[in-house]
Amino acid sequence: MSIKIGTIQGINIKLNYSWFIIFVLITWSLANGYLPSQYPDKSSNFYWFIGGASALLLYISILIHELAHSTIAIKRGLDIKNITLHFFGGVSQINEESSDPKTEAYMAAVGPLTSIVIGGILLLIDYIIGANLPDTVEAVLRYGGYVNVGLAFFNMIPAFPMDGGRVLRAIIWNRNKNLIKSTRIASNVSNVISIIFMLLGFYSMFTFGTLDGLWLVFIGLFINSASKMGLSQTIISEALGEKTVSSIMTRDVKTVKPDLSIQELIEEWFSVYKHQGYPVMENDNVIGIITIEDVRNVDKNNRGSITVRDVMRSQEELVTVSPDDKASDALMKMASNNVGRLPVIENGRLVGIITRSDINKTIQLSTEFAPTTHN
Protein backbone atom coordinates (compact mmCIF):
# COMPACT_ATOMS: atom_id res chain seq x y z
CA MET A 1 0.00 0.00 0.00
CA SER A 2 3.01 2.33 0.04
CA ILE A 3 6.17 3.23 -1.86
CA LYS A 4 9.64 3.86 -0.48
CA ILE A 5 11.03 7.33 -1.15
CA GLY A 6 14.33 7.17 0.71
CA THR A 7 16.29 6.22 3.80
CA ILE A 8 17.29 8.43 6.73
CA GLN A 9 19.50 7.04 9.54
CA GLY A 10 18.77 3.55 8.26
CA ILE A 11 15.00 4.07 8.50
CA ASN A 12 12.92 3.53 5.37
CA ILE A 13 10.73 6.51 4.57
CA LYS A 14 7.56 5.44 2.78
CA LEU A 15 4.52 7.14 1.29
CA ASN A 16 1.12 5.51 1.58
CA TYR A 17 -0.86 5.82 -1.67
CA SER A 18 -3.61 7.77 0.12
CA TRP A 19 -1.01 10.48 0.56
CA PHE A 20 -1.16 11.52 -3.12
CA ILE A 21 -4.91 12.11 -3.01
CA ILE A 22 -4.69 14.06 0.24
CA PHE A 23 -1.74 16.08 -1.09
CA VAL A 24 -3.85 17.25 -4.03
CA LEU A 25 -6.83 17.95 -1.73
CA ILE A 26 -4.72 20.05 0.66
CA THR A 27 -3.15 21.98 -2.21
CA TRP A 28 -6.60 22.56 -3.70
CA SER A 29 -8.15 23.74 -0.45
CA LEU A 30 -5.22 26.07 0.28
CA ALA A 31 -5.30 27.52 -3.25
CA ASN A 32 -9.05 28.12 -3.08
CA GLY A 33 -9.66 28.99 0.56
CA TYR A 34 -6.88 29.92 2.94
CA LEU A 35 -4.50 31.68 0.52
CA PRO A 36 -7.03 33.94 -1.32
CA SER A 37 -8.38 35.01 2.09
CA GLN A 38 -4.91 35.83 3.45
CA TYR A 39 -3.40 37.29 0.26
CA PRO A 40 -6.20 38.75 -1.89
CA ASP A 41 -5.71 39.95 -5.49
CA LYS A 42 -2.96 37.50 -6.47
CA SER A 43 -2.79 35.42 -9.64
CA SER A 44 -4.15 31.87 -9.61
CA ASN A 45 -0.56 30.70 -10.35
CA PHE A 46 0.48 32.23 -7.05
CA TYR A 47 -2.29 30.40 -5.15
CA TRP A 48 -1.56 27.01 -6.73
CA PHE A 49 2.22 27.30 -6.42
CA ILE A 50 2.12 28.45 -2.80
CA GLY A 51 -0.62 25.88 -2.08
CA GLY A 52 1.60 23.07 -3.37
CA ALA A 53 4.68 24.37 -1.54
CA SER A 54 2.69 24.66 1.70
CA ALA A 55 1.26 21.14 1.39
CA LEU A 56 4.79 19.83 0.85
CA LEU A 57 5.95 21.77 3.89
CA LEU A 58 3.17 20.16 5.94
CA TYR A 59 4.50 16.70 5.09
CA ILE A 60 8.12 17.70 5.67
CA SER A 61 6.99 18.94 9.11
CA ILE A 62 5.27 15.60 9.81
CA LEU A 63 8.42 13.76 8.70
CA ILE A 64 10.62 15.81 11.05
CA HIS A 65 8.12 15.13 13.86
CA GLU A 66 8.34 11.37 13.19
CA LEU A 67 12.14 11.48 12.91
CA ALA A 68 12.23 13.07 16.37
CA HIS A 69 10.31 10.05 17.76
CA SER A 70 12.62 7.64 15.93
CA THR A 71 15.81 9.32 17.09
CA ILE A 72 14.82 8.92 20.74
CA ALA A 73 13.62 5.36 20.11
CA ILE A 74 16.94 4.39 18.56
CA LYS A 75 18.92 6.11 21.34
CA ARG A 76 16.90 4.06 23.85
CA GLY A 77 17.69 0.82 22.02
CA LEU A 78 14.38 0.23 20.23
CA ASP A 79 14.28 -1.04 16.68
CA ILE A 80 12.72 1.26 14.05
CA LYS A 81 12.32 -0.02 10.49
CA ASN A 82 9.90 2.33 8.73
CA ILE A 83 8.25 5.69 8.85
CA THR A 84 5.12 5.81 6.68
CA LEU A 85 3.49 9.09 5.76
CA HIS A 86 -0.20 8.70 5.11
CA PHE A 87 -3.25 10.84 5.13
CA PHE A 88 -3.61 11.75 8.79
CA GLY A 89 0.10 12.23 9.30
CA GLY A 90 2.92 9.82 9.94
CA VAL A 91 3.43 6.52 11.65
CA SER A 92 6.77 5.31 12.97
CA GLN A 93 6.74 1.56 12.89
CA ILE A 94 8.41 0.61 16.14
CA ASN A 95 8.92 -3.12 16.28
CA GLU A 96 8.53 -3.55 20.00
CA GLU A 97 6.89 -1.91 22.99
CA SER A 98 8.99 0.44 25.10
CA SER A 99 10.64 -1.48 27.91
CA ASP A 100 9.83 1.14 30.56
CA PRO A 101 7.48 4.10 31.11
CA LYS A 102 10.27 6.68 30.96
CA THR A 103 11.35 5.61 27.47
CA GLU A 104 7.72 5.69 26.35
CA ALA A 105 7.16 9.17 27.79
CA TYR A 106 10.34 10.69 26.31
CA MET A 107 9.72 9.07 22.96
CA ALA A 108 6.12 10.30 22.77
CA ALA A 109 6.72 13.81 24.12
CA VAL A 110 9.61 14.66 21.81
CA GLY A 111 7.32 14.72 18.73
CA PRO A 112 4.98 17.56 19.76
CA LEU A 113 7.92 19.32 21.41
CA THR A 114 9.85 19.31 18.11
CA SER A 115 6.80 20.57 16.22
CA ILE A 116 6.18 23.43 18.61
CA VAL A 117 9.83 24.51 18.51
CA ILE A 118 9.87 24.53 14.69
CA GLY A 119 6.50 26.29 14.55
CA GLY A 120 7.62 28.88 17.10
CA ILE A 121 10.84 29.63 15.21
CA LEU A 122 9.03 30.02 11.86
CA LEU A 123 6.38 32.31 13.35
CA LEU A 124 9.07 34.34 15.12
CA ILE A 125 11.02 34.83 11.85
CA ASP A 126 7.77 35.81 10.15
CA TYR A 127 7.01 38.29 12.93
CA ILE A 128 10.43 39.92 12.81
CA ILE A 129 11.28 40.10 9.09
CA GLY A 130 8.11 38.83 7.36
CA ALA A 131 7.13 42.30 6.13
CA ASN A 132 10.42 42.63 4.21
CA LEU A 133 10.12 39.28 2.45
CA PRO A 134 8.42 38.60 -0.89
CA ASP A 135 4.81 37.41 -0.42
CA THR A 136 5.66 33.96 -1.81
CA VAL A 137 8.25 33.33 0.91
CA GLU A 138 6.25 34.99 3.68
CA ALA A 139 3.11 32.95 2.88
CA VAL A 140 4.94 29.64 3.10
CA LEU A 141 6.79 30.72 6.23
CA ARG A 142 3.61 31.68 8.06
CA TYR A 143 1.72 28.55 6.95
CA GLY A 144 4.67 26.42 8.13
CA GLY A 145 4.48 28.13 11.51
CA TYR A 146 0.73 27.50 11.90
CA VAL A 147 0.96 23.94 10.69
CA ASN A 148 3.69 22.96 13.13
CA VAL A 149 1.92 24.54 16.10
CA GLY A 150 -1.27 22.78 14.93
CA LEU A 151 0.56 19.43 14.68
CA ALA A 152 1.89 19.86 18.20
CA PHE A 153 -1.56 20.55 19.67
CA PHE A 154 -3.32 17.85 17.67
CA ASN A 155 -0.81 15.22 18.76
CA MET A 156 -1.03 16.31 22.39
CA ILE A 157 -4.70 15.27 22.61
CA PRO A 158 -4.49 12.54 25.29
CA ALA A 159 -5.96 9.85 23.03
CA PHE A 160 -3.91 6.66 22.74
CA PRO A 161 -2.05 5.87 20.47
CA MET A 162 -1.46 9.52 19.68
CA ASP A 163 1.50 11.16 21.43
CA GLY A 164 -0.56 12.74 24.22
CA GLY A 165 -2.25 9.39 24.86
CA ARG A 166 1.13 7.65 25.00
CA VAL A 167 2.35 10.12 27.59
CA LEU A 168 -0.85 9.51 29.57
CA ARG A 169 -0.29 5.73 29.34
CA ALA A 170 3.32 6.14 30.48
CA ILE A 171 2.20 8.12 33.55
CA ILE A 172 -0.36 5.44 34.51
CA TRP A 173 2.16 2.67 33.74
CA ASN A 174 4.73 4.35 35.96
CA ARG A 175 2.23 4.17 38.85
CA ASN A 176 0.69 0.71 38.43
CA LYS A 177 3.64 -1.08 36.75
CA ASN A 178 1.27 -2.94 34.45
CA LEU A 179 1.49 -2.14 30.74
CA ILE A 180 -1.68 -3.93 29.64
CA LYS A 181 -3.85 -2.40 32.38
CA SER A 182 -2.45 1.06 31.62
CA THR A 183 -3.11 0.60 27.92
CA ARG A 184 -6.71 -0.41 28.68
CA ILE A 185 -7.23 2.73 30.78
CA ALA A 186 -5.61 4.97 28.14
CA SER A 187 -7.74 3.31 25.50
CA ASN A 188 -10.93 3.98 27.49
CA VAL A 189 -9.96 7.64 27.75
CA SER A 190 -9.49 7.64 23.94
CA ASN A 191 -12.98 6.24 23.46
CA VAL A 192 -14.46 9.08 25.49
CA ILE A 193 -12.43 11.63 23.51
CA SER A 194 -13.45 10.09 20.19
CA ILE A 195 -17.13 10.30 21.19
CA ILE A 196 -16.69 13.96 22.15
CA PHE A 197 -15.15 14.67 18.71
CA MET A 198 -18.02 12.95 16.93
CA LEU A 199 -20.70 14.71 19.00
CA LEU A 200 -19.04 18.09 18.37
CA GLY A 201 -18.93 17.25 14.66
CA PHE A 202 -22.63 16.38 14.48
CA TYR A 203 -23.54 19.35 16.65
CA SER A 204 -21.67 21.74 14.35
CA MET A 205 -23.23 20.20 11.21
CA PHE A 206 -26.76 20.57 12.59
CA THR A 207 -26.17 24.01 14.04
CA PHE A 208 -24.38 25.63 11.10
CA GLY A 209 -25.85 23.54 8.31
CA THR A 210 -22.41 23.01 6.71
CA LEU A 211 -20.31 19.89 6.23
CA ASP A 212 -17.27 21.30 8.06
CA GLY A 213 -18.16 19.28 11.15
CA LEU A 214 -17.59 16.11 9.12
CA TRP A 215 -13.85 16.54 9.77
CA LEU A 216 -14.45 16.25 13.51
CA VAL A 217 -16.52 13.10 12.96
CA PHE A 218 -13.70 11.61 10.87
CA ILE A 219 -11.09 12.48 13.49
CA GLY A 220 -13.33 10.85 16.13
CA LEU A 221 -13.67 7.68 14.06
CA PHE A 222 -9.93 7.65 13.39
CA ILE A 223 -9.06 7.99 17.09
CA ASN A 224 -11.57 5.26 17.98
CA SER A 225 -10.25 2.65 15.56
CA ALA A 226 -6.59 3.56 16.17
CA SER A 227 -6.98 3.13 19.93
CA LYS A 228 -8.64 -0.28 19.54
CA MET A 229 -5.84 -1.39 17.23
CA GLY A 230 -3.19 -0.01 19.57
CA LEU A 231 -4.71 -1.86 22.51
CA SER A 232 -4.87 -5.22 20.78
CA GLN A 233 -1.32 -4.76 19.49
CA THR A 234 -0.07 -4.16 23.02
CA ILE A 235 -1.97 -7.14 24.40
CA ILE A 236 -0.68 -9.42 21.65
CA SER A 237 2.95 -8.37 21.89
CA GLU A 238 2.96 -8.42 25.70
CA ALA A 239 1.11 -11.73 26.03
CA LEU A 240 3.03 -13.56 23.33
CA GLY A 241 6.38 -11.91 23.97
CA GLU A 242 9.15 -14.14 22.66
CA LYS A 243 6.96 -17.28 22.55
CA THR A 244 7.67 -19.42 19.51
CA VAL A 245 5.33 -21.36 17.26
CA SER A 246 6.67 -24.66 18.62
CA SER A 247 5.59 -23.79 22.17
CA ILE A 248 1.97 -23.30 21.12
CA MET A 249 1.43 -25.61 18.12
CA THR A 250 -0.34 -28.98 18.17
CA ARG A 251 2.22 -31.68 17.40
CA ASP A 252 0.03 -34.69 16.75
CA VAL A 253 -1.47 -33.51 13.45
CA LYS A 254 -4.26 -35.41 11.77
CA THR A 255 -3.79 -35.31 7.99
CA VAL A 256 -5.91 -36.43 5.06
CA LYS A 257 -5.18 -38.00 1.64
CA PRO A 258 -5.88 -35.98 -1.54
CA ASP A 259 -8.02 -38.69 -3.16
CA LEU A 260 -10.56 -38.82 -0.34
CA SER A 261 -14.03 -37.74 -1.51
CA ILE A 262 -15.67 -34.76 0.16
CA GLN A 263 -18.45 -37.08 1.40
CA GLU A 264 -15.87 -39.31 3.15
CA LEU A 265 -14.08 -36.26 4.51
CA ILE A 266 -17.30 -35.02 6.14
CA GLU A 267 -18.34 -38.41 7.53
CA GLU A 268 -14.98 -39.70 8.71
CA TRP A 269 -13.16 -36.48 9.66
CA PHE A 270 -15.23 -33.37 10.21
CA SER A 271 -18.04 -35.27 11.95
CA VAL A 272 -15.65 -37.26 14.13
CA TYR A 273 -12.90 -34.80 15.15
CA LYS A 274 -13.25 -31.22 16.35
CA HIS A 275 -10.68 -29.76 13.92
CA GLN A 276 -11.81 -27.19 11.36
CA GLY A 277 -9.12 -28.04 8.81
CA TYR A 278 -6.52 -30.66 7.85
CA PRO A 279 -3.21 -30.60 5.98
CA VAL A 280 -3.35 -32.77 2.86
CA MET A 281 -0.45 -35.28 2.61
CA GLU A 282 0.87 -37.20 -0.39
CA ASN A 283 4.11 -39.24 -0.19
CA ASP A 284 5.13 -37.61 3.10
CA ASN A 285 4.74 -34.11 1.65
CA VAL A 286 2.17 -31.48 2.55
CA ILE A 287 0.53 -30.62 -0.78
CA GLY A 288 -2.25 -28.41 0.55
CA ILE A 289 -4.74 -27.72 3.30
CA ILE A 290 -8.51 -28.28 3.40
CA THR A 291 -10.85 -26.46 5.73
CA ILE A 292 -14.53 -26.66 6.55
CA GLU A 293 -15.10 -23.48 4.48
CA ASP A 294 -13.73 -25.17 1.34
CA VAL A 295 -16.15 -28.06 1.91
CA ARG A 296 -19.16 -25.79 2.46
CA ASN A 297 -18.82 -24.46 -1.09
CA VAL A 298 -19.20 -27.96 -2.62
CA ASP A 299 -22.71 -28.74 -3.88
CA LYS A 300 -24.41 -31.46 -1.78
CA ASN A 301 -25.07 -33.67 -4.84
CA ASN A 302 -21.42 -33.65 -5.94
CA ARG A 303 -19.85 -34.55 -2.61
CA GLY A 304 -19.35 -38.18 -3.66
CA SER A 305 -17.48 -37.38 -6.86
CA ILE A 306 -15.41 -34.35 -5.88
CA THR A 307 -12.16 -35.07 -4.03
CA VAL A 308 -10.08 -33.17 -1.49
CA ARG A 309 -7.52 -32.43 -4.23
CA ASP A 310 -10.17 -30.56 -6.27
CA VAL A 311 -11.09 -28.02 -3.62
CA MET A 312 -8.11 -27.81 -1.24
CA ARG A 313 -5.92 -24.74 -0.96
CA SER A 314 -2.97 -26.04 -2.97
CA GLN A 315 0.74 -25.77 -2.29
CA GLU A 316 1.25 -22.60 -4.33
CA GLU A 317 -1.13 -20.68 -2.08
CA LEU A 318 -0.17 -22.55 1.06
CA VAL A 319 1.19 -20.35 3.83
CA THR A 320 3.41 -22.12 6.37
CA VAL A 321 5.54 -21.26 9.38
CA SER A 322 8.61 -22.79 10.95
CA PRO A 323 8.63 -23.97 14.59
CA ASP A 324 11.21 -21.30 15.52
CA ASP A 325 9.12 -18.41 14.17
CA LYS A 326 7.63 -16.05 16.74
CA ALA A 327 4.00 -16.77 17.57
CA SER A 328 3.13 -13.10 17.03
CA ASP A 329 4.53 -13.36 13.47
CA ALA A 330 2.42 -16.45 12.86
CA LEU A 331 -0.65 -14.50 13.99
CA MET A 332 0.24 -11.66 11.60
CA LYS A 333 0.67 -14.16 8.75
CA MET A 334 -2.78 -15.59 9.46
CA ALA A 335 -4.34 -12.13 9.52
CA SER A 336 -2.68 -10.92 6.31
CA ASN A 337 -3.53 -14.14 4.43
CA ASN A 338 -6.98 -14.37 5.97
CA VAL A 339 -6.56 -17.99 7.17
CA GLY A 340 -7.20 -19.52 10.57
CA ARG A 341 -4.51 -22.22 10.66
CA LEU A 342 -0.97 -22.71 9.42
CA PRO A 343 0.95 -25.96 8.93
CA VAL A 344 4.29 -25.89 10.74
CA ILE A 345 7.08 -27.13 8.49
CA GLU A 346 10.65 -27.99 9.48
CA ASN A 347 13.17 -29.15 6.87
CA GLY A 348 10.33 -29.83 4.45
CA ARG A 349 8.45 -32.03 6.92
CA LEU A 350 5.16 -31.35 8.68
CA VAL A 351 5.84 -31.15 12.43
CA GLY A 352 2.67 -29.47 13.70
CA ILE A 353 -0.22 -27.13 13.11
CA ILE A 354 -0.92 -23.78 14.74
CA THR A 355 -4.36 -22.17 14.78
CA ARG A 356 -5.71 -18.74 15.58
CA SER A 357 -7.66 -20.17 18.50
CA ASP A 358 -4.47 -21.81 19.92
CA ILE A 359 -2.83 -18.37 19.92
CA ASN A 360 -5.92 -16.62 21.31
CA LYS A 361 -6.05 -19.11 24.15
CA THR A 362 -2.42 -18.39 24.99
CA ILE A 363 -3.07 -14.63 24.93
CA GLN A 364 -6.12 -15.03 27.16
CA LEU A 365 -4.33 -17.22 29.68
CA SER A 366 -1.32 -14.98 29.95
CA THR A 367 -3.33 -11.75 30.32
CA GLU A 368 -5.72 -13.25 32.89
CA PHE A 369 -3.42 -15.22 35.12
CA ALA A 370 0.03 -13.76 34.70
CA PRO A 371 -0.16 -10.00 34.21
CA THR A 372 3.16 -8.82 32.86
CA THR A 373 4.83 -6.29 35.09
CA HIS A 374 7.76 -4.02 34.50
CA ASN A 375 9.83 -2.04 36.92
Ligand SMILES: [Zn+2]
Ligand atom coordinates in the same frame (compact mmCIF):
# COMPACT_ATOMS: atom_id res chain seq x y z
ZN1 LIG B 1 3.98 12.03 17.13
